[in-house]
Amino acid sequence: GEPAVLLLPGDGIGPEVVEAARRVLEAAAHAHGLRIRFDEVLIGGAAIDQAGDPLPEATLEKARRARAVLLGAVGGPAWDDLPVDRRPEKGLLRLRQALGLFANIRPLPGFVAAYGRSPLKPELLRGVDLVVVRELTGGLYYGPRARRALEEGGEEAYDTLLYRTHEIERVARVAFDLARTRRPVGQRRVASIDKANVLTSSQLWRETVRRVAADYPDVTLEHLYVDNAAMQLVRDPGRFDVLLTGNLFGDILSDEAAALAGSLGVLPSASLGGPVPLFEPVHGSAPDLAGRGVANPVGTILSAALLFRYALGHEAAAAMIERAVEQALADGARTADLAGEGEGALATEEMTAAILERLRV
Amino acid sequence: GEPAVLLLPGDGIGPEVVEAARRVLEAAAHAHGLRIRFDEVLIGGAAIDQAGDPLPEATLEKARRARAVLLGAVGGPAWDDLPVDRRPEKGLLRLRQALGLFANIRPLPGFVAAYGRSPLKPELLRGVDLVVVRELTGGLYYGPRARRALEEGGEEAYDTLLYRTHEIERVARVAFDLARTRRPVGQRRVASIDKANVLTSSQLWRETVRRVAADYPDVTLEHLYVDNAAMQLVRDPGRFDVLLTGNLFGDILSDEAAALAGSLGVLPSASLGGPVPLFEPVHGSAPDLAGRGVANPVGTILSAALLFRYALGHEAAAAMIERAVEQALADGARTADLAGEGEGALATEEMTAAILERLRV
Ligand SMILES: [Mg+2]
Ligand SMILES: [Mg+2]
Incomplete structure (x- = not known):
């Protein structure tokens, strides 16, 4: 019907x-x-x-x-x-x-160059056409947390960045599937964002993404540390195709990417997975x-x-x-x-x- | 001597x-x-x-x-x-x-406009003169972590973002003291970065920073969510004076700010606290x-x-x-x-x- x-x-x-x-x-x-x-x-x-x-x-x-x-x-x-x-x-x-809905999709389309409101120099917007795929239901915003008084005075408070293999796997598949719909073979790229040099959860993230990538030989996978990604988004946004991120990193990087549009008013999003x-x-x-x-x-x-x-x-x-x-x-x-x-x-x-x-x- | x-x-x-x-x-x-x-x-x-x-x-x-x-x-x-x-x-x-050394200091000086390599439009660099104060020895990079196999298959891995009152307090004092050395009374500002709408550790961060700020009535305190800060750094870096951050958020934001210089070659840093x-x-x-x-x-x-x-x-x-x-x-x-x-x-x-x-x- x-x-x-x-x-x-x-x-x-x-x-x-x-x-x-x-x-x-x-x-x-x-x-x-x-x-x-x-x-x-x-x-x-x-x-x-x-x-x-x-x-x-x-x-x-x-x-x-x-x-x-x-x-x-x-x-x-x-x-x-x-x-x-x-x-x-x-x-x-x-x-x-x-x-x-465990996957949030935020495109930054190339037309943001058209109306001249981007904070970036126009020549850096040439070829921009990226999308952030953000895991939406796990990670630091949903892990165990607590706050308690300390004997020696003051308090401590914590949050937990926790990921399970299947949570990473399913959002990675969304990103790789998406990469297949956007560009011709030979130009499909996923940049997976983590902090695997420091975080245990990022090591699981990276290994899992790498395993999923094996099912998509037509898509080139690269791994970027989140701080480097924050830098590259401003220096050369045209280098990105699909960015795959956890919940926290995606929150930060998708808003940084959105700033490049010069107005939030033009930007769409989708939440997928269900x-x-x-x-x-x-x-x-x-x-x-x-x-x-x-x-x-x-x-x-x-x-x-x-x-x-x-x-x-x-x-x-x-x-x-x-x-x-x-x-x-x-x-x-x-x-x-x-x-x-x-x-x-x-x-x-x-x-x-x-x-x-x-x-x- | x-x-x-x-x-x-x-x-x-x-x-x-x-x-x-x-x-x-x-x-x-x-x-x-x-x-x-x-x-x-x-x-x-x-x-x-x-x-x-x-x-x-x-x-x-x-x-x-x-x-x-x-x-x-x-x-x-x-x-x-x-x-x-x-x-x-x-x-x-x-x-x-x-x-x-628990506090890392990264200035982004105004002269980055001088040599024309910044990715930002020149008019956005007017008045830029900011410094990121990043907590360096706590937070997500140093909290408890583990990885284990799950009965139902796959694994889980976690890291812990943990802060104690005294860790927040001492780095906050570095930021407020720094704000006092940089600008005349009436123009001193600290932007404290957190995600207090979601994270328990950020709520302790925010309350503690607010309490420290009471000792610095000549410095204006504002609180910014990290995703918003990532956006504002690109849209209007001239609005910032001192940014005060935890370890992870500072890693990301200080590299984003560094990208605005157009070359890492000109940027200095200091690690203080000891x-x-x-x-x-x-x-x-x-x-x-x-x-x-x-x-x-x-x-x-x-x-x-x-x-x-x-x-x-x-x-x-x-x-x-x-x-x-x-x-x-x-x-x-x-x-x-x-x-x-x-x-x-x-x-x-x-x-x-x-x-x-x-x-x-
Ligand atoms: Mg956000
Ligand atoms: Mg870094």
Whole structure:
């Protein structure tokens, strides 16, 4: 039947950018003779206000039955005083966990050179087209932790960076599979990030990745220490194809890579690994922009492109959206976050229209 | 009596850059009516070859009795096949530990804009003048670790990020004391880096830093999550003054910051905390350049400036060296790592001479 896409607009600018992406999704589907069934439910702060829970059971149930989830953003000052466990962000964390999404995908596409907002010199952006694959459900953020008073005075506190073979293996496969879809044979590369010269967990990481790599003879594997990777991302981002990282290293490096875009507004993401993948922009709910119709819809629209590619297996529709975004930016379409001095800024709807106009088979 | 400085040239280009720095140290001391006693012993690969140990007892003894240690670099392909515990790098690690050096200082000076090799757009380098203070003897690189087979197949491996109150406190004091020496009241800032929204150890880090900050009402404290810091370093490095980090986060962020210099050759460092501080360039032993007389001596010469400032308490001599380096770079003096297309490259001795010429009271 028709694939079902669950829309979770969420809070802040979430509803505005999700509506923009829905229109693009629908247009690209229509252009390819595809029909998509949309449903829409609450998550985050909006769900707290209506149902007292950032992830109501009904929302989770609908997510489980969908082919894919497209999310806007969650959170805002209205809910900042709630205890951590009942905040909007917790709804998204619980959703990712319930869906078993262990791999987070963050592309840095080459078009970030087009609008001149990157902090890097333009010549360093030539050939940039990388993606960070981050393990999302293990590592330092989920290991055993404790805090206790010491007899000699003061306290000690610890967190544990723990990985098991199968956790590394499955996210490594996501990275290598992804490398196969991006470039022709001979140009496929995975850079696995660790600190194997110091960390025991990194040694297991490196050995496991190396073993997985044996199944992908068409993909070149290199190992980089995380500090070196942090350096290379700034010095020569064009050298990377797929970066494969644990949870903590990926958190840091994917945000460093995002900074190279000059605006978070253009960046999409996907969370994969379970039966129902989730797609969302990298930016947050931006409460200061909410309701003003000025948010950049590109991050969510490109997340819709990733949805076509990874959830629906429809490369043509994905590429159509990406080309339209690239063309709109090349033609000078700019939301406020992208506009330089003296450049006019488009509203969310105008930017969306500029992209819709350029959707071509 | 005359302060004793122990020179540890080490391996690769170490001897060449240490000799250059010694000449600048001596000239700056002379200009201020100060005499320094130099001694010089082996460390690293050179010590392995001569004494079978990368840190011979005699070297450690002399280091303990010196006022400060100036090191070149250790390591090289000749010793790469030794077991990890007997490699040249281990000599340096053992020396730092034996001297109780728990704080590593890495400045990114504003002059990196002068020679045009930074990957950042020039306008983003305006006002850059930051220093990373990294905890060096605790955290994830030193906590309990293990690896074991699992009954269900595969293995698990972990490392522990553990901090105690007093470890955080003492490195925080180094950062706040440093902030007091760098800028006038009203402009002193410490950015403490953690991941307190997720990590228990970061919560202790943040609370402890906040308590130390109460003793420094003239220094403004802000807390930044490590992923956000990785982003801000690229977007707007000029916003930072002192960054205070744990061992792992500092490893990553200090290398990211170093990348902004466009060449590691110009960057100095200091390791503080014990009775005898250690100064060394950020770059390594660069075996491919060794013996050719082309290495950039600036990183070691600026480490000598830090030695005047932090070991001898002689700000005038430190500033004299830094001004001379800055002037030489502004006047176009370039070693090969700094020379752009069409710019001639100076040899190590020529670069050193260019700096010596510009030493002025
Ligand atoms: Mg992050
Ligand atoms: Mg490092």
